[in-house]
Amino acid sequence: MEPTEIPVVRIAAVDKTFTSERSRVTTALQGIDLEIRRGEFVSLIGPSGCGKSTLLRLIGDLVAPTAGRVTINGKPADRARRDRDYGIVFQAPVLFDWRSVEDNVKLPLELMGFDAGRRTARAREMLDLVELGDFLHHHPYQLSGGMQQRVAIARALAFEPSILLMDEPFGALDEMTRERMNQEVQRIWERTGITVVFVTHSIPEAVFLSSRVVVMSARPGRITDVIEIDLPRPRDVETREQRRYFELVTAVREALRRGGADAALDPVGSAGGPTPVAAVGSIDRAAAEGGIG
């Protein structure tokens, strides 16, 4: 990193508390400091309730910090949102059934005043990028979950934001689809050079994709560790079988455990959190331990 380069994301001394209707105060995040450089792929991982989604929403100015500052591309977060500096993908695809696949991707372009020709060109280019060029006129409900999520990614990238925010984008997908989607996201990231902030429950996913993994703990949400992932790129199926990969998976897991996250990551121990992760967590735990052993 050049010393003069402005970080894409700078989070300084951020706290976030929520006040319920009965005036009960919950501290979601406490003392968060984080910088993300241009072109990085950063995952936020932690147990349910550690505030990783909240942190993502702070970056996107979908919630405001209680204390501290969030700076995006050198600007306050709300300014960056107004400048459409980022695209966002949620766990559910959030596609609109009354629009075709192509028209879903065009939605942000309509709002941003692209003319009709450019809207079409951009939408098709993006759908080609996610390999859905043959499904322009389908409706979202005619696609599988994985395909829907790729449409959501195409939509998020359509207006060429400098940041892609992803909030557990593959949490609702089965494990096979998820691995293919990881491959896809890596390819898009390499192709576009976009900065990605990626929230996940899945340790293998975080290790496979990231240049850095930010490990968080719950109650209050804090950053407990940041782990550099030095696996060579491009990463593929064989990456997942390398010794170094397992070492990093273990490192992230231990960091989570040190943060007191183990119980919360465990499917039986967690109450009320999103459950799709549960099976995934236990499967790769077994796989990783087998591999290292």
Add this chain to the structure above:
Amino acid sequence: MTAGPIDTSSTSTATEPAVAAAPGQGVHSRRRRVGTLVGFGVLVLLLWEAVKWLGGVPWRFTDVLGTGLAIDYSPPFRFPFASDLTLPHWFNILGALAAPVQRNAQQSLGEFLVGAAFYTWREAAIGFALGALLGLVLATLFVHSRLAERAFVPYVIASQTIPIVALAPMIVYAFGPNVTSVVVIATYLTFFPVTIAMIRGLRAPDPRALELMRSYAAGRWATYRKVRLPASLPYLFTALKIAATASIVGAIIGEGPGGIPDGLGRAIINFNQQYISGPEKLWAAILVSSLLGISFFVLIRLAELGVLRGRPGAAER
């Protein structure tokens, strides 16, 4: 991952598991539905006559088909609700539709009632349009202002607890005995279902859809137009179908105190007064009123099918 054929085995998203019906299945189920409808109608007509056969008034046919034969039939029971006055033969009702509306009149009862139905429908349709618009505006206001919602929704609900027969004369006092009063009454009955349904409909979008719009720095109007309104359309049409039939009822009720001579309301009152001399006429008027309501409903349903084309489950709603 390559763009292969549509993978239906993969998990759908948690939000909307939608399965498109196979193309042939729609035609099949529609035929079955029409069959059920017609079958049930025939059953009702058969039961109708069966009741009269069991407990109606005696029949007497003299000179059956020119043979000079006479048939007397006396039903085994006497049901008070099955006399020719209380329950005319349905074919006599149909016959009355073809007969002149009054002695020596050119116009048949059917023609007269269809004309009256169109007149009533015009009033109802204006009230329906105004009521739908009012409902949409109110719901939009409530969805965007918690304060307005808390202040006004209880009154919107209370408004529907007033019996319309009590309210109708008061509206006529206020607006005069004219079509305006009838339209106001129809509006009054239609705005309510639309308001209530649209409060829900405009709130139907996933909260993340609203976050998505915020991420695009889209304003309230853009969010309303691109997300809230299209998401609410299924709710709107459900309400409009209720409102369509309610507007007909409102117009018919309003025509009495409103003193409108040309609609179904007056026809029903008149035939009610002449019931002893010709019960079939009132039955015919009821039949036409009901057909008017059904037609309006079907019209809205067709509009719904057109507007919601391509959405999951549009055909089943």
